[in-house]
Amino acid sequence: MTPVRWRNWAGNQRAAGVEVVRPRTTGEIATVLHEASVAGRQVRPIGSGHSFSGIGRPEQVQLVLDRHADLVDITADGLVTAQAGMPLHRLNAVLAREGWALTNLGDIDRQTIAGALSTGTHGTGARFGGLATQVRALQLVTADGAVLDCAAAANADVFAVARVGLGALGVLSTVTLQAEPAFALHMEERPMPLAEVLEDLDGFMTSTDHVEFHWFPHTAMCLTKRNTRVPVSEGLSPLPRWQALWEDELLANGAYSGLIAAGRAVPALVPPLARFASTALSPRTATDLSHRVFVSTRRFRFREMEQAVPREAVPHLLRELARLTQARGWRLPIPTEVRYAAADDVPLSTSEGRDTAYVAVHVPARSDPTDYFTTFAALAGEVGGRPHWGKEHDLDAGALAQRYPRFAEFVAVRDRLDPTGVLSNAYLDRVLGAVSPERGPVGGRPSAPGC
Template sequence: MVTSTRNETGWANWAGCETADCSVISPRGTGEIVEAVRRAAGRKLRPVGASHSFSGIARPEELQLRLDRHAGVRSIDTTTGLVTVEGGMPLYRLNPILAGARLALTNLGDIDRQTVAGALATGTHGSGARFGAISTQVRALELVTADGGVLHCSPTENPEVFEFARVSLGALGVISTVTLQTVPAFALCAQEMAVPLPEVLARFDELAENIDHFEFYWFPHTDRVQTRYKTRLPLDTTLAPLGRIRTWWDEELMANEVFRVAVAAGRRVPAAVVPINRFAVRVWGSRTYTDRSERVFTTSRRVRFKEMEYAIPRAAMPEAVRRVREVVDNSGWRIPFPVEVRVLAPDDIPLSMASGRASAFMAVHVPAQSRHEGYFGAVERIMADYGGRPHWGKIHTQDAAGLRKVYPLLDEFAALRRRLDPEGLFTNAYLDRVLGPIG
């Protein structure tokens, strides 16, 4: 029996750019998910995780199925490293549980608010030319389909569904449980420093190849980037984490409170953005520290923003960054947020941003209350010249016709969607745009 159903108004995603009025169903256990799905027949039921997507992918149109009560650990096998969790498990809770078993996810993004199911549905990733997105760590999953059936999916059981369900956009059903392949817990040594942008772009491929987890942040209106080099080390390495005062200064004061004030000042006085960005590059400074992997991968972000992210072939990224810089310099815009660039290994997941190619990612941001269309649109047009693939959970304007050009198996995915959800129980306007209508 579904024990938690309530009317709720005013749902919004983290950035506040997607909103809806809906009823919320919060099942506990696969049986209650099945019951909720069967009762929703004839209506629209949208599964949602932590609402951290910026696109309309999670927006409910009638009913929202929230997995916050379906968020436990089913099993941990420390011999094989296989860990099975319920779909609503948030990454920020899972990481310390794994650490307690001396295990870890091999790659993580810099945000840990997402649920496991939500991270898989949107293709959430981290960085590293030899490491894949979180979906590449999936070894099996349990999917509740539109007819209330439960499919157990793995490379040997319903493999044709498993192939697509690892990045499914929440369009195939409700991911009830996920089995992840973890690795022995490890440490990361992080080195951060400001470097001239031309130097980083000239050495981009070398840095991507030789550093385990490489990323950089370019501050628009400057010629400097903040680089982050993360090197994997055994956990028995002597850890040297940031002290409490330095952590408070860097992560709480500078990265959140001071940045919040700077963004607000830039919105009131756009001309102030240029000197603020130049000041930020100078004060960010250099630091080196070593800590458990999950503590180095993730950061706390409380300044609200809107985000767009595209993946392009890794070799094309230096040229793409130069073109974006030229557009920004010639536009008259004042962009307070840094542009984030990361790399990722190729994978075999049909709707993964890194499917079939070594990829680099560019993420651009604006304050949550600001207009994004001009800036994001200009960057999106540049990304299109390189066969860019948009992040499913972030703002973009692509539709099915355009996405077919960069996702060769998009129509096969859409056909599977029609087979598993012929009446469109799980659809919404966003899915109809990027996949085509069910009909």
């Protein structure tokens, strides 16, 4: 097999000389891992490559699940089982046709189910958890080729941690999610002064079901998005196609692309152009199926750091970012995004044990974010910030163990399931520590099914 080159969506993670395998069945996944284990080779599973961190970077063998991406079953009570390589946008379309929907989604749907779960993907909504909280069962192929069926009542210790597993425990083969009857979202978008939003942040972010806002650096303005859950039976009134094309494709994506291009050519143009863009926004409303409202299209490439922080920390964090943006002379053409999520019980979820606010900062893909990201990470670290696993950060296992009360629980299961580091790479060695073989492997290897 001819070695290939790989790069992620943003282009900041690259690898060369990689062997790529595309298994079609659980049995084939098990064979790949068992053979790698015997040969002492390392395997990294990859989804869409949308992570900005090195979590998916292959070092020897890359396992791609694009041929293991079909729907398995939808039950009468909304339990949907799919092969882990299915992209979220395909799953959303299948569920909508059958009258179901996922409870919450992030704003990008290009990720595979496995990739979204493994990195802790979340949406927004003060009462709603991330995608991992919707998982009811999963099938995991471990480093030696063992196939584990995991749920609350079967391999419960593995299930507890594998809902956000970083691809470190094994390769997800199938996932069962709890869907709910299809619902619509009434969308309200309008510009607001940042000071007004921060004056009663909790009140604003809990004013309806799913709320977020995007602050434009170099300005005092933000774009607010409030989505209220309504029955589909009340009718849909989506944006006319021409309006969506004009506002989302030409104005929003076009404006960001223009800001990025202008900033690259003449950095001094970024602040006045950002101020103009923030004043050009107009209010709009629409009602459409939930997945069509949750998801946004991104036509421009960027790099991202996102930190999960206590909700009460957000006003100070944003005010400091605004002050430092001016003091440091940063030129930031892409807005900062703020979302909420409910506490959950998943050990490496960024919302484990606490109600959370997510603050995400961005730079153009071909720029150097070091000063900006390092400063933002330090500010978030002062309040116990937890970095999104799929986005850029420089923390190691020692620091992360201080921010996740159940960190050792996860690492113990990782060491047991992959005692020789078959599924590891440089990123996982940094954030989890190298494997500790003395803990010993999981019990005997079950036979692998052929489906």
